[in-house]
Amino acid sequence: MARWFVGRAAMNEAIDIDLIDLAEANLPATLKDVPPPEVEATNSRLADADAFVMITPEYNHGYPASLKLALDSARDEWMAKPVSFVSYGGMAGGLRSVEQLRQVCAELHMVSIRDCVSLHNCHGLFDEAGLLKEPSAPDAAVRTMLDRLLWWAVALRDARAERPYGA
Numbered sequence: 001m002a003r004w005f006v007g008r009a010a011m012n013e014a015i016d017i018d019l020i021d022l023a024e025a026n027l028p029a030t031l032k033d034v035p036p037p038e039v040e041a042t043n044s045r046l047a048d049a050d051a052f053v054m055i056t057p058e059y060n061h062g063y064p065a066s067l068k069l070a071l072d073s074a075r076d077e078w079m080a081k082p083v084s085f086v087s088y089g090g091m092a093g094g095l096r097s098v099e100q101l102r103q104v105c106a107e108l109h110m111v112s113i114r115d116c117v118s119l120h121n122c123h124g125l126f127d128e129a130g131l132l133k134e135p136s137a138p139d140a141a142v143r144t145m146l147d148r149l150l151w152w153a154v155a156l157r158d159a160r161a162e163r164p165y166g167a
């Protein structure tokens with residue numbers, strides 16, 4: 001799913017992508033007073049970003065613990081930046097995960113944008129080459145989401161540069 005999304009997003013020349021795979025980030029399962037190097041390394045990549053796209057499945061109507069841990073392990077790195085979502089799962093396409101994430105992202109002072117990408121019944125969507133069998137609707141959703149995300153990324157980057165976000 002991430003490979004597909006990054007492939008589509010990379011077509012937009014205005015975007016530089018840094019893909020953080022939480023399965024490889026090795027964040028410790030509990031929060032520490034002094035962040036270990038793995039947390040520092042991930043957070044420094046988050047700090048460099050002007051916008052976020054969270055790619056999330058849905059497990060038992062929720063998003064994975066690895067994503068919550070990443071959210072809780074940073075603070076200022078998220079603030080005053082826009083976020084959108086690519087979600088996938090069974091019938092609901094991961095949308096319950098997205099609605100839960102919007103609540104958490106608001107607490108972290110992120111701006112969650114309206115448009116996201118949702119793929120339902122995800123196991124049958126890709127062919128053996130990893131390409132979507134029916135790409136037109138998802139591709140259009142990615143374009144719309146990225147257009148809106150970019151608008152907010154530029155607006156909030158300029159605003160942060162003009163006046164530091166105090167929280």
Ligand SMILES: Cc1cc2nc3c(=O)[nH]c(=O)nc-3n(C[C@H](O)[C@H](O)[C@H](O)COP(=O)(O)O)c2cc1C
Nearest residue numbers: 057058059060061062088089090091092093094122
């Ligand atoms: C334990 C478990 C619970 C799941 N619960 C949901 C669910 O509540 N809603 C949904 O849409 N899909 C659900 N699924 C389907 C997963 O979202 C789907 O298998 C997805 O591919 C998992 O993402 P991953 O392969 O990246 O881990 C569940 C799958 C498992 C194994």
